[in-house]
Amino acid sequence: MTTVTCPYCFTRASAARLPYRCLMNPAGVRGAAPCGPEPDEKWAAFVGPGVPPAARMRGPVFTPARRFAGLAGPAGTGSSVPCPACGVPTHVRVCGSCHSDLPSDYCDQDGRIIALVGAKASGKSTFVAVLRNEFDHRVGHAYNATLAAMGPQSQARDKEMAEDLYERLRLPAATRPAALGFNDPLLYRLSLPKRGPLGRGGTRHTALVFYDAAGEDLADAEAMDRYTRYLSAADGIILLVDPLQLGSVRDRLPVHEGPPLPVVETSPRQIAADLATQLRAHGKGKPGGRVSTPIAVAVTKTDMLRSLLDPHSPLLRNATHSGGAYDAEDRLAVHEELRTLLTDWDAGALLRQLEHDFDRLSLFGLSALGAPPPADAPADVPKSGPQPVRVEDPLLWLLSLRGLLPVRTAAQDRTGKERAR
Ligand SMILES: Nc1nc2c(ncn2[C@@H]2O[C@H](COP(=O)(O)OP(=O)(O)O)[C@@H](O)[C@H]2O)c(=O)[nH]1
Ligand SMILES: [Mg+2]
Ligand SMILES: [Zn+2]
Ligand SMILES: [Zn+2]
Structure with missing residues (x-):
């Protein structure tokens, strides 16, 4: 049923x-x-x-x-x-x-609520629109998957977002307090090949629900209450962290050619701490204990961090998704890379907060645009259009935890190589 x-x-x-x-x-x-x-x-x-x-x-x-x-x-x-x-x-x-x-x-299908959380201007709208588009191309192809908007409102907004980003090359309008009607979820249907024990065919549909709301903006108690119910109903959370909100990252960036740095909003550490408090209040973890909901913490706008990364950093290229399987080793490499970076940033405060609060945590780094918006037109997408890097990883990880994707592990890789010998 x-x-x-x-x-x-x-x-x-x-x-x-x-x-x-x-x-x-x-x-x-x-x-x-x-x-x-x-x-x-x-x-x-x-x-x-x-x-x-x-x-x-x-x-x-x-x-x-x-x-x-x-x-x-x-x-x-x-x-x-x-x-x-x-x-x-x-x-x-x-x-x-x-x-x-x-x-x-x-x-008609079992739903999965994947909650999307992040401060104002952390990149939520851009992320969703680009993620959706990647399922039409590279990612959809690798996993034989489709991601389609459901219902007239979501379909209209999905189309509008795609036209803005890919045709008019305009960035989404900011999610600001004025847009606080917390009534507008984006509903998507994700379709993936079924993976029965016998490898039988068929398609499994999963409903995904995203809200593009900045939690810290929800001034009125009712909207806030609904937002926390959204979080507690979530099977997984994607928390977007704007690295340009971290003081030590801002200080370290070379005087760059991109648009001016964004104004400082609520700190990512504060957002993570509030999130954990809200989830605990809804029974997603013991008081003072770790929260059980899986959380993918994704540092966005990694295109701005190139000068801080090693040229071999896994953050500079997409995962291959070869064989239509989610690569567990690759996830770990990204996670470790971000742990190293975050240990360094703001004296590791965000990392400590996250590891203290969340039981199932994986760190990601992504760029929805692949390059900073042009300095002379900060509301525009780079001229070449979005060239995303690793936007799909957080969602794929959460899906893999639910057994919705085949996963390739290091052990399997070794056996594969031995067999090939
Ligand atoms: N450099 C860079 N900037 C980005 C990227 N994605 C978003 N931005 C910037 O962040 C701003 C806010 O993004 P938006 O998606 O509207 O954030 P939201 O308020 O969380 O929905 C955009 O206007 C861009 O200036 C990215 O991949 N790279
Ligand atoms: Mg937005
Ligand atoms: Zn009637
Ligand atoms: Zn209802």
């Missing part, structure tokens, strides 16, 4: 029990009058006082008769059930708790 976690309020429910919303289609059947809009108070209360009265009027929500429950159509199309009032079938399911509409394909 599929369990669905609402990507808006994070209530969990069995997919078969979700209510439906009538689409008020005028093509009534059996001569029944079409349904009209009704005030959806549950939804309005959830979305908040900003909703104009007219927008509260929505298609009626109903719970289908038992005999219709679980009458799913062909895989991926969702099920559709007739509205008891007008008789017209609808496929739109809503969360029973907040009445948000759920994309029908979201309800």
Whole structure:
């Protein structure tokens, strides 16, 4: 049975029990009058006082008769059930708790919530857009995987972000307090070949939920509460750390040709500490103990750090993903490289905080753009377009922990070589 976690309020429910919303289609059947809009108070209360009265009027929500429950159509199309009032079938399911509409394909697969966390301007929007694009090319090809936006809102935003970044060569507009409606998750469907014990075919779909919100910005208590529920519902967390926020990195960078350094925001160490406190408060670790949720901590904008890296640093090139397997040795090499760097940066304060707070931690380094934005046009993508380095690693690691990807280990490599001899 599929369990669905609402990507808006994070209530969990069995997919078969979700209510439906009538689409008020005028093509009534059996001569029944079409349904009209009704005030959806549950939804309005959830979305908040900003909703104009007219927008509260929505298609009626109903719970289908038992005999219709679980009458799913062909895989991926969702099920559709007739509205008891007008008789017209609808496929739109809503969360029973907040009445948000759920994309029908979201309800047909097990969800994984991967929470994306990072201070303002740490690179979250750019990261998501570039990651999505890499699945259309290099990464999708290596793993035979696709990553597609689900539902009309996510699809529209996904398209807009891609056009900005890859066609207009514009960086995303900053995630600023004004954009604080915490109502807009980006929903994606990740499809990977199934890996049964017998290597049987088929495809496994996994729903991924990202919010592009800066946690420290969420001034009002309700938005903050929802944000912490998002974090505690997460199966894995990607924490983006902007190295340009670390004093000792800023001091060490040569007077560079890129745009001016960003203003100093909340320190990454503080963000990590707050994150751990919030997760512990939601039972993801004993008070004072380590948090159990796996966390991928990714230092972004590594293109700015070239002068601080050894020319052989693994941070300067993408993983090969050869044989469609996630390379555990390569991950370790990156992790160790970052441990060394972080030990040095700001006297190791961030590293100590992370190792103190998180039980399952892996460090990553990535660049979504591959080069700094042009100095004379800091809101633009570099002329050659994004040339990402290692953007996929944090997500792939979290997926590999869930057994969703084949993993290649050093031991396997050795046996492979011996066999080849
Ligand atoms: N050098 C460099 N700068 C980046 C990269 N990604 C983002 N940035 C810069 O960081 C700024 C904020 O990025 P954005 O994705 O909007 O961050 P968000 O506020 O966390 O969503 C951008 O406007 C760029 O100036 C990168 O890969 N390399
Ligand atoms: Mg953003
Ligand atoms: Zn909900
Ligand atoms: Zn109806």
